[in-house]
Amino acid sequence: MSIFVDKNTRLLVQGITGKEGQFHTRQCVEYGTNVVAGVTPGKGGQKMDDVPVYNTVKEAVAGAGANCSMIFVPPPFAADAIMEAADAGVELIVAITEGIPVMDMLKVTNFLKDYKCRLIGPNCPGIITPGECKIGIMPGPMHKPGGPIGVVSRSGTLTYEVVHQLTMQGIGQTTCIGIGGDPVNGTNFIDCLDAFEKDPETKGVVMVGEIGGSAEEEAAEFVKENLSMPVVGFIAGITAPPGRRMGHAGAIVSGGSGTAQGKIDAMTKCGIHVCDNLGTLGQLCSKVFT
Numbered sequence: 001m002s003i004f005v006d007k008n009t010r011l012l013v014q015g016i017t018g019k020e021g022q023f024h025t026r027q028c029v030e031y032g033t034n035v036v037a038g039v040t041p042g043k044g045g046q047k048m049d050d051v052p053v054y055n056t057v058k059e060a061v062a063g064a065g066a067n068c069s070m071i072f073v074p075p076p077f078a079a080d081a082i083m084e085a086a087d088a089g090v091e092l093i094v095a096i097t098e099g100i101p102v103m104d105m106l107k108v109t110n111f112l113k114d115y116k117c118r119l120i121g122p123n124c125p126g127i128i129t130p131g132e133c134k135i136g137i138m139p140g141p142m143h144k145p146g147g148p149i150g151v152v153s154r155s156g157t158l159t160y161e162v163v164h165q166l167t168m169q170g171i172g173q174t175t176c177i178g179i180g181g182d183p184v185n186g187t188n189f190i191d192c193l194d195a196f197e198k199d200p201e202t203k204g205v206v207m208v209g210e211i212g213g214s215a216e217e218e219a220a221e222f223v224k225e226n227l228s229m230p231v232v233g234f235i236a237g238i239t240a241p242p243g244r245r246m247g248h249a250g251a252i253v254s255g256g257s258g259t260a261q262g263k264i265d266a267m268t269k270c271g272i273h274v275c276d277n278l279g280t281l282g283q284l285c286s287k288v289f290t
Contacts, residue, residue, distance in 0.1 A: 002129035002132065002133075002174050002175045002199070002201075003129075003150070003174070003175045003177075003192070003195040003196060003198075003199050003202075004092060004118065004120075004127055004175065004177070004195065005068065005092065005127055005128075005129050005132070005133045005135055005175070006129050006132050006133055007032075007034070007129075007132040007133060008034075009033070009034060009067065009068050009092070009133050009135070010034055010036045010064070010065050010066050010067050010068065011028065011033055011034060011035045011036065011066065011068045011069070011070060011133075011135060012035075012036060012037040012038060012039060012054075012057065012060045012061070012064065012066035012068070012069050012070075012090075013025045013035065013037075013038045013039070013051075013069070013070050013071075013072065014038075014039045014040075014057065014069055014070070014071045014072065014073050014081045014084075014085065015039075015040065015071065015072035015073040015074075015081070016038025016039065016040060016048050016051065016053060016072070017038065017040040017043055017046075017048055017053065018040075018072055018074075020072050021038070021048075021072035022048060024070075024072065024096075024136070024137050025038065025048065025049075025051065025070075026049065027134070027137075027140070028070070028134050028135060028136075029049070029051075030140075031133075031134040031140040032131075032132070032133070032134075033133050033134050033135060034133070035051055036051070036052075036060075036064040036065060036066050037051065037052055037053070037054055037060040037063065037064035037066050038051050038052070038053045038054070038060070039053065039054050039055070039056065039057050039059075039060050039069075040053055040055075041055050041056070042055065043055070044056075044059065052064065056084070056088070057069065057084050057085050057087075057088040057090065058087075058088040058089075060088075061088045061089055061090065066090065067090060067091045067092070068090060068091065068092040068093075068094070068135065069085040069090045069092070069093050069094065070094045070096065070126065070135050070136065071085070071093065071094065071095040071096060071097055071121075071122075072096055072097065073097055074097070075097055075098070075099040075100050075101070078095060078097040078100045078104070078122065079100055079101075079104035079105065079107060079108050081095075082095055082108050082112075082119060082122075083107075083108060083111050083112075085117075086111065086112055086115040086117045086119075087115070089117075090117060091116075091117055091118065092117065092118050092120070093117060093118070093119045093120070093186070094120045094121060094124070094126050094127060094135045094136060095119065095120070095121035095122035095123075095124070095180075095186075096121060096122070096123075096124065096125070096126060096136060096137060097121075097122050097123070098122065098123040099123070100122050100123070100182070102182075102183055102184055105122070105182065105184035105185070106184055108184075109184060109186075112186070118186065118187055118191075119185070119186025119187060120177065120178075120179065120180070120186055120187045121178075121179070121180045121182075121185060121186060122180055122182060122185060122186075123180040123181060123182045123185070124136070124156065124178040124179060124180030124181075124185070125137050125138045125156035125159060125160075125178035126138060126178060127175065127176070127177045127178070128140065128143055128175070128176050129174070129175045130143035130144060130145040130146070130172065130173050130174075130175075130176070131143075131145030131146070132145070136178070137156070138156070138159065138160060138163075138176070138178070139160060142160065142163055142164050142167055143163055143167065143173055143176065144166070144167040144170075144171070144172040144173060145172055145173075146172040147172050147173065147174040147201045147202060147203070148171075148172065148174060148201060148202060148203035148204065148289070149166060149171055149172070149173050149174065149202070149203070149204045149205065149206060149285070149289060150173065150174050150175055150176070150177075150192070150196040150199070150202045150204070150205045150206070151163060151166070151173055151175075151176040151177065151205070151206045151208075152176075152177045152179060152189060152192040152193065152196075152205065152206075152207055152208070153176075153177070153178050153179070153206075153207070153208035153209075154178075154179055154180065154181045154208065154209055154210050154215075155178070155181060155208055155210055155236060156178045158208050158234070158236055158278070159176060159178050159208065161278060161281075162206050162208055162234070162281060163176055165281050165282030165285070166206070166282060166285060168282055169282045169283070169285060169286045171282075171285060171286065171289060171290070174196070174199060174201050174202045175196075175199075175202075177192050179192065181210065183212075183213070188215055188219075189207060189209070189215050189216065189218070189219035189222075190218065190219055190222045193205060193207070193219060193222055193223060193226070193227060193231075194222070194226070196227075196229075197226060197227050197228065197229070202229070203229055203289070204229050204230045204231065204232070204285075204288065204289045205227070205229065205230075205231045205232070206231075206232045206233075206234075206281075206285060207219060207223075207231055207232070207233045207234075207272070208233070208234050208235075208236070209233065209234070209235050209236070209263055210235060210236040210237050210260075211235070211236070211237035211238075211258050211259060211260050211263070212237075212258040213258055214258070216233075216235065216263040216266065216267065217262070217263060217266040220233075220263075220266045220267045220269070220270040220272055221266075221270060223270055223271065223272055224270035224271055230273065230288050230289065231271075231272045231273065232272070232273045232274075232275060232281070232284060232285050232288055232289075233264075233267045233272040233273065233274045233275065234274070234275045234278060234281060235260045235263045235264050235267070235274070236260070236278075237260050238260035238261065238264075264276075273288050
């Protein structure tokens, strides 16, 4: 089993004719993802390799039966692309684009309240169900199909490191999700944890957080109250100085809140197995999950 995406997902790519869109679309196709359409205004009727290109998302949904969108639209236009996908009836929107203005994302958040769709991202690596479907920029070969561990992370590169260590330990993954590190995003830790809890094939979760905000503390409380499976956690940014943004736009310690130690303490208090050295995370997972 998996959460959110599987072999039946029918993907369209907004921004498919751009350099990044073309490259990563080809990577997804090579992995086995069912890419059925692309969207670039003004280029409808063309093809990117064997993928038909449409002018609008509505045309792509009607013509190709797409139910998921991957967005590689430049930051000034990405919010409109997200809203266009929602308005066209797309069920899952994966926004890879980095640098979307916060005010634009606030408009998107308000807009999506009227639609039954899920947004992952923005500024995220995407989502992959190993062996079935890859939507995003993560390196596919390092993932091990068959489960039983789910991975959810605010950091793209740390997601890859966690997955690599799991695979090296012989531990497969059900679904791996990068939720992004922007202050305003779509799917959060709790959404993913809840979905993993409801997935019969997922028997444990690795949760990777970072400094800034309160998402990890809230997720820890959710784990304590709702999860029946073990969770391994890691918090990045323990050496970050207060008031300085580290990497992601949302990764900043301010006003005495959002510190790495505070998050670690909250996770430990709620029964999460916290790893204090990323290099040993795979070994800890092997002890906790097997």
